[in-house]
Amino acid sequence: MENLIDLDKMHFIHPTSSIKQQQEEGSKIIFEKGDGIYLTDKNENVYIDAMSSLWNVNIGHGRKKLAEAAAEQMEKLAFSSAFSTFSHEPAIKLAKKIATITPTGLNAVFFTSGGSESNDSAVKLVRHYWKIQGQPNRRKIISLKRGYHGVAAASTSVTGIPEFWGMAGHLMTDFVHADTPYGKGTEKAITSLRHVIEEEGPETIAAFMAEPVQGAGGVLIPPDDYFKEVRELCNEYGILLVADEVITGFGRTGRMFGMENWGVIPDMMTFAKGVTSGYIPLGGVVVSDAIHDVLKEKSEGTLFHGFTYSGHPTAAAVALKNIEIIEQEKLVENSRKMGEQLVKGFQKMKQQLDIVGDVRTIGLLGAVELVQDPKTNKRFSSDMKVAPKVIDALHERGVICRAVTYESTDIICFAPPLIMEQSQIDTLVDKLHDAILFVQKQLG
Ligand code: PLP
Numbered sequence: 001m002e003n004l005i006d007l008d009k010m011h012f013i014h015p016t017s018s019i020k021q022q023q024e025e026g027s028k029i030i031f032e033k034g035d036g037i038y039l040t041d042k043n044e045n046v047y048i049d050a051m052s053s054l055w056n057v058n059i060g061h062g063r064k065k066l067a068e069a070a071a072e073q074m075e076k077l078a079f080s081s082a083f084s085t086f087s088h089e090p091a092i093k094l095a096k097k098i099a100t101i102t103p104t105g106l107n108a109v110f111f112t113s114g115g116s117e118s119n120d121s122a123v124k125l126v127r128h129y130w131k132i133q134g135q136p137n138r139r140k141i142i143s144l145k146r147g148y149h150g151v152a153a154a155s156t157s158v159t160g161i162p163e164f165w166g167m168a169g170h171l172m173t174d175f176v177h178a179d180t181p182y183g184k185g186t187e188k189a190i191t192s193l194r195h196v197i198e199e200e201g202p203e204t205i206a207a208f209m210a211e212p213v214q215g216a217g218g219v220l221i222p223p224d225d226y227f228k229e230v231r232e233l234c235n236e237y238g239i240l241l242v243a244d245e246v247i248t249g250f251g252r253t254g255r256m257f258g259m260e261n262w263g264v265i266p267d268m269m270t271f272a273k274g275v276t277s278g279y280i281p282l283g284g285v286v287v288s289d290a291i292h293d294v295l296k297e298k299s300e301g302t303l304f305h306g307f308t309y310s311g312h313p314t315a316a317a318v319a320l321k322n323i324e325i326i327e328q329e330k331l332v333e334n335s336r337k338m339g340e341q342l343v344k345g346f347q348k349m350k351q352q353l354d355i356v357g358d359v360r361t362i363g364l365l366g367a368v369e370l371v372q373d374p375k376t377n378k379r380f381s382s383d384m385k386v387a388p389k390v391i392d393a394l395h396e397r398g399v400i401c402r403a404v405t406y407e408s409t410d411i412i413c414f415a416p417p418l419i420m421e422q423s424q425i426d427t428l429v430d431k432l433h434d435a436i437l438f439v440q441k442q443l444g
Contacts, residue, residue, distance in 0.1 A: 009026060132294065139174045252363055268286065
């Protein structure tokens with residue numbers, strides 16, 4: 001075990017981690033196996049995976065059917081390319097399946113290996129779409145402050161969390177960030193978005209890109225009418241609406257896709273994570289029939305955009321099995337029902353604990369905010385590290401969770417597997433209550 005920690009320090013550069021902390025303290029937990037909603041580490045400690053790892057293990061851990069689907073496909077045809085119009089059955093079937101389950105009019109899929117690649121592809125596709133229609137000046141992408149869209153070249157710039165910009169030195173040009181509707185309300189957010197569009201020049205804007213619910217920004221659920229108004233604004237100015245469904249797709253919010261909560265149909269949708277429940281990397285971009293028609297009619301020569309693993313047959317076979325399980329086990333409905341139970345638990349906890357502020361869920365995507373004064377919403381100072389302390393207390397109580405602390409917030413995020421049962425929701429809430437109480441007492 002110690003040997004593994006030493007080797008980790010010597011050779012493993014971790015994603016989105018403090019290298020200093022890794023070197024000083026070693027890796028936090030070395031996981032060994034997963035089963036259902038639980039993860040087990042090398043020391044046989046068992047944890048509830050209350051984040052579905054990275055918002056992605058939607059059907060839970062240890063599903064043999066997915067392993068079998070991968071093995072079967074690997075034995076038959078582990079990989080072959082989809083470049084130069086080569087094709088294979090798993091990718092064709094998956095594209096068809098995704099067309100069937102996405103909202104009306106979204107019927108053609110470009111595959112990638114993850115969320116960042118999907119969002120970079122969406123940026124290039126919308127620019128290509130405008131260019132082949134004789135509007136090459138429509139290049140700008142507007143997205144939301146506190147939105148997270150990944151870490152590749154364009155997706156870093158689409159992301160509205162400044163902490164992610166530093167490593168690239170500066171943002172790429174033609175990316176603009178508008179106010180989040182969260183805490184602002186639809187009217188103000190739409191007025192400010194209209195202002196941004198007018199200021200930038202509507203004829204220079206290619207697309208507005210947003211997550212239906214801002215996940216990594218702190219599970220910021222928009223007001224119910226926000227995206228309907230965004231859709232109308234986009235129509236008014238001829239701007240494409242791109243929904244980043246990387247977290248919200250495949251049942252997370254109690255609907256198959258997040259935008260369905262408000263009956264809004266985007267022009268493009270990016271997805272990843274839940275499409276395979278994280279068992280194997282896969283992502284993609286779904287485009288509307290109108291966009292597909294333009295691509296079919298006006299694209300000349302080769303579309304110079306493609307990843308080696310676009311439409312990977314093994315990943316596609318796993319995705320097909322994963323979606324089959326989501327449908328057969330009615331996990332979208334379960335996400336909705338259990339989300340309602342989870343928020344009830346949060347609300348009860350809020351009545352009993354002094355430092356619990358806003359609590360919210362949409363399906364099995366939720367958050368609990370910790371504040372100094374719930375009446376005024378006064379925040380703790382960030383050096384008190386209240387949310388990280390609760391995360392540590394949760395670890396000790398056998399729950400893996402995640403804190404968001406941008407802009408001095410203390411938000412505990414939740415995205416447990418969609419297979420959660422009532423008794424597991426109750427246990428999770430009890431452990432959270434206990435962990436917050438422990439930290440609250442420490443604060444005096
Ligand atoms: N978009 C959203 C909404 C995400 O939450 C993430 C990752 O958390 C991404 C994009 C990036 O996905 P990936 O890490 O697979 O590149």
